[in-house]
Amino acid sequence: MPELIFSRPLKPADPHFAEQLARLENPGNSPTRSGGRQKRALAITRKLWRPGRTLKVSFLGSPDAALKSAIFRTASQWLTRSGANLALALSTDNDPRAQIRVRTGRSLPRNESCAGTDALAMPAETMNLNVEPGDAAFEHVVLHEFGHALGAEHEHQHPEASIPWNVEAVVHAAATQSGWTRQQVIDEMIARQADVGLLRTQYDPGSVMHYPVPQAFTHGDWEIGLNSHLSEKDLAFMRRAYPFQAAT
Numbered sequence: 609m610p611e612l613i614f615s616r617p618l619k620p621a622d623p624h625f626a627e628q629l630a631r632l633e634n635p636g637n638s639p640t641r642s643g644g645r646q647k648r649a650l651a652i653t654r655k656l657w658r659p660g661r662t663l664k665v666s667f668l669g670s671p672d673a674a675l676k677s678a679i680f681r682t683a684s685q686w687l688t689r690s691g692a693n694l695a696l697a698l699s700t701d702n703d704p705r706a707q708i709r710v711r712t713g714r715s716l717p718r719n720e721s722c723a724g725t726d727a728l729a730m731p732a733e734t735m736n737l738n739v740e741p742g743d744a745a746f747e748h749v750v751l752h753e754f755g756h757a758l759g760a761e762h763e764h765q766h767p768e769a770s771i772p773w774n775v776e777a778v779v780h781a782a783a784t785q786s787g788w789t790r791q792q793v794i795d796e797m798i799a800r801q802a803d804v805g806l807l808r809t810q811y812d813p814g815s816v817m818h819y820p821v822p823q824a825f826t827h828g829d830w831e832i833g834l835n836s837h838l839s840e841k842d843l844a845f846m847r848r849a850y851p852f853q854a855a856t
């Protein structure tokens with residue numbers, strides 16, 4: 609059975625408090641209710657940082673300098689290559705005031721990150737990374753988790769995604785490999801997000817925010833490999849999320 613990457617976002621204990629912090633950080637995060645055509649108006653608070661800000665990145669537990677620098681350099685591509693109005697700065701280790709606090713190590717059970725400003729509501733680490741340079745998945749995992757930290761969402765759950773999932777195969781693999789329930793698989797992998805209040809580009813199978821999808825988990829001839837480079841649409845998303853002038 610192929611290995612699938614199963615990871616859940618790191619979620620704050622109090623989602624309501626996290627939403628308040630999101631709106632304080634960036635007034636543009638406040639929910640915009642769509643028009644009356646929606647049967648049920650969903651109000652979604654975004655979790656984007658305030659444009660123009662420099663986010664400090666701190667590593668917890670003083671890992672190896674080469675590991676820190678490889679992670680930081682890879683993550684920084686999101687901003688240096690996109691030209692978005694946001695910056696990352698490497699802080700000292702164990703800095704409690706850093707917005708992004710990264711725990712590393714082979715013993716961590718999975719790779720995971722908070723979604724954007726949810727990090728403000730976390731007491732300790734906001735990201736766990738158990739990859740090292742040289743791992744086949746290093747670039748994918750670092751870019752993917754830092755994508756979450758900067759507010760990007762799962763591409764395989766894009767409202768326009770039409771992945772021919774073999775749900776039973778995924779449910780079985782997730783239960784065996786990660787102890788997930790059927791509902792967790794549906795919520796974190798299969799379900800598409802409501803197309804309300806999201807900052808979106810078109811569905812992009814080449815996005816680093818897309819999980820690899822082995823053919824064994826789909827019906828027919830359909831698969832997605834390990835996306836290890838930021839796509840043009842990934843970069844476009846970051847520019848829209850962090851513009852130099854407020855959208856009018």
Ligand SMILES: [Zn+2]
Pocket residue numbers: 615752756762
């Ligand atoms: Zn993810």
